[in-house]
Amino acid sequence: MDDHPVGTSRHLSRRSLMTTGVLAAGAVGVTASTVGVPFNGSPAQAVAGITKKVTIYAEQMPGGLFGYGLAPGQATVPGPVLEIYEGDTLEITLVNTTTQRLSIHPHGVDYSTDSDGSPLNASFNNPGETRTYVWRSREMFLASGRRFMPGSAGYWHYHDHAMGTDHGTAGVAKGLYGALIVRRRGDILPEKQFTVVFNDMMINNRMAPDTPMFEANLGQRVEWLAIGHGGTFHTFHLHAHRWADNRTGMLEGPADPSLVIDNKDLNPGSSFGFQVLAGEGVGPGAWMYHCHVQSHSDGGMAGIFLVRNADGSMPPGAEEAIHRFQGHTHTHGS
Amino acid sequence: MDDHPVGTSRHLSRRSLMTTGVLAAGAVGVTASTVGVPFNGSPAQAVAGITKKVTIYAEQMPGGLFGYGLAPGQATVPGPVLEIYEGDTLEITLVNTTTQRLSIHPHGVDYSTDSDGSPLNASFNNPGETRTYVWRSREMFLASGRRFMPGSAGYWHYHDHAMGTDHGTAGVAKGLYGALIVRRRGDILPEKQFTVVFNDMMINNRMAPDTPMFEANLGQRVEWLAIGHGGTFHTFHLHAHRWADNRTGMLEGPADPSLVIDNKDLNPGSSFGFQVLAGEGVGPGAWMYHCHVQSHSDGGMAGIFLVRNADGSMPPGAEEAIHRFQGHTHTHGS
């Protein structure tokens, strides 16, 4: 049913990462903690986890797109989901198979200036060049009194910072971006992951009805990874599902004061993630996700979250809804 | 003093909802909890509250506006405030008295695809048609470990999703929107409620000096319901009052880490609410609320929060301030 491989790069990335050991290693129960370790200014201080090595290929794709992939010829937009646990290190060998200057720049993790991914720090790949970037992570550690300097855990992202301008504007515009997750040990793992990037007036560099259709079975734990890019403001809205506006999207209990939302600003450089149980309390069906800026949703920033029956079969009405979605120009009412 | 009935729809809505039993039923001390109930995929699982039935009339109004109302000829912009407690169900019979296709789509609550309010799911009222929409709500329930999937409690909203485009762009632009509150049992109730909708370059589809003047007496507990719509970015600012950027706007205690703010992004599809004690610590007077985007406030996105003396009399200087506000074009300094 899902004929949008660009939007379903998570399948590839999950499988590939399992193969290369990223997820598997990340799941190992390393429990060493840096909490309370005094700061000594050394970049190497906090690493108590595992170092995972992954090779990423930056490639030119059809239609003027550029993508990151875990094997030659396998680049996707967005790129693969990269996952680690706090304390782990990602050592990324970026192979630039293109004729453009480009790089990979992460949010949320620790890196030295030579892994900054920015021309400012001469940290990029020239055309054809291979370069290694090292991203470290850590757990929270005591600042003073009862307060802690935050660890790396979060729903982050990575992107080019060198193509076209010193801020990677051309590379980001053309698809050089992806999700990066740093988990705390004990975090609940999802059964499926969807990456949604609002990039100017497109979703994952596509417009309706060609936007990704994300699929899950009723009750599956689905992780949404939302990333903003480009030069336009957006709000991400998901029908019939909601989440807490905090680190996990879930509540820590009745005293957790977090806002619960189903619509959130998704502006350039920002990212968030959350988990929902597909169709939980609302049933299966074709649920919309879209930018809630009216001219943007009308202009094509909308897609379908297809919640199938628990056994994977199509629920009543869903085929018709998908047909309507694919037939509409999304500029006029019917 | 308040000659802006559009902006004071809460008076109507509160009275009407009391009459129809929505608020009264909502206030009943139902304490059944679904916390810890395992997920079974059934849309009917979580309902431990009361079902309230309300009829809403979508009507064309003077000046090209459209509104929702609780009785024929009583439509307002924004529409009535709808309130329930977690666990309750709202069964809304929407009567479309207009010649346009339209619907009612809620944020934050649970609904099946046939109550989605979207053309995608063939969930709308044709001209002259009456249709029932069912919105359910629930309490948080245990996900795993110590984490909970969030309940429905929040300051939400509802709006058309079918007029003009498949996203209801024309209906929203013309006034088909309102506030929806889902409370947790035990939440503090306000004495007054104000709904403020930033909709493109207008507040409640009005511009200064014709924007709503909200009134309260010194010390009254006032609930602000802020909703964003349209295609423009905004920030909501209230003079001389502040709130916590969390579910209630109040702090759970000294360990509650929430930001305290008096200015917040209010972009399309987002909503938030908070309670203040009118004039608390600052005294009575004519306090401004406005969009803090400078060209927007200059262009008419500003209004007055009139805090009267505790006995309801006018405080010194307030008449003069209102006079200044009503006389100004808001494009030049005096």
Add this chain to the structure above:
Amino acid sequence: MDDHPVGTSRHLSRRSLMTTGVLAAGAVGVTASTVGVPFNGSPAQAVAGITKKVTIYAEQMPGGLFGYGLAPGQATVPGPVLEIYEGDTLEITLVNTTTQRLSIHPHGVDYSTDSDGSPLNASFNNPGETRTYVWRSREMFLASGRRFMPGSAGYWHYHDHAMGTDHGTAGVAKGLYGALIVRRRGDILPEKQFTVVFNDMMINNRMAPDTPMFEANLGQRVEWLAIGHGGTFHTFHLHAHRWADNRTGMLEGPADPSLVIDNKDLNPGSSFGFQVLAGEGVGPGAWMYHCHVQSHSDGGMAGIFLVRNADGSMPPGAEEAIHRFQGHTHTHGS
């Protein structure tokens, strides 16, 4: 190295405030609390702290700028950082040395209508006029049950509300703004402070490569004060450092659900603050801060956070990075 006095007004402000007793008094261990004090509607109720008097001079500066300063001829853009503790009062004597109507309007604190700083309340300085504004603050106090009405603590700001339009659009555009911090007793104090104001397409009314270069030594506790102004949406991003999206930027412990971020919306009228340990876990170097809206960073909304070695010497590569930054037009890749 830092040749951008506009961007380093904190040095002046800290020293000056120490001299005038603002910081010194604020640091006195006043522990009186208003928690639980019943509300009585009196503006004077909550003041348990100290009253600090400061004279601020609003001046015209070269290049069409206007600034606030703590002594004649000392105005800066942004103005001085003003700091108090919850419970304290700031009594500001504003001397208008210019030929324009202007005022000073604070966010987050308590003030009567005559200190509102708005033309609406006839609260401004005519050209040449001196006027006193009183800003009060308070601790949280019990609302009902376990909930508290929030206190004044926060990373706030102040700005003109009277030049050009009734919302001070001209004054804000020309530089009449600054940071205001209200701390809770026990909050961790920083070693350095940087004020970053995203004002339309400029940072502190400057564009790259003329934007402020902020400097610290490795491991120093640095407080960032981010303020949004003007009519454009922005996102603030800092390379290689992150913070919790809550009141302090730090976590209260493992149960604190706050998002940890390194990119945040910074829209007109909003402000936030956080502390980082300079270069902590990433090492020294020239780190970028910039608006993450691609056209804005390309257009000049970027600057350098120079983290020197712990002994204050220049780290390898930093000089080269600064040279690259100063030589670039920031509209093309190299």
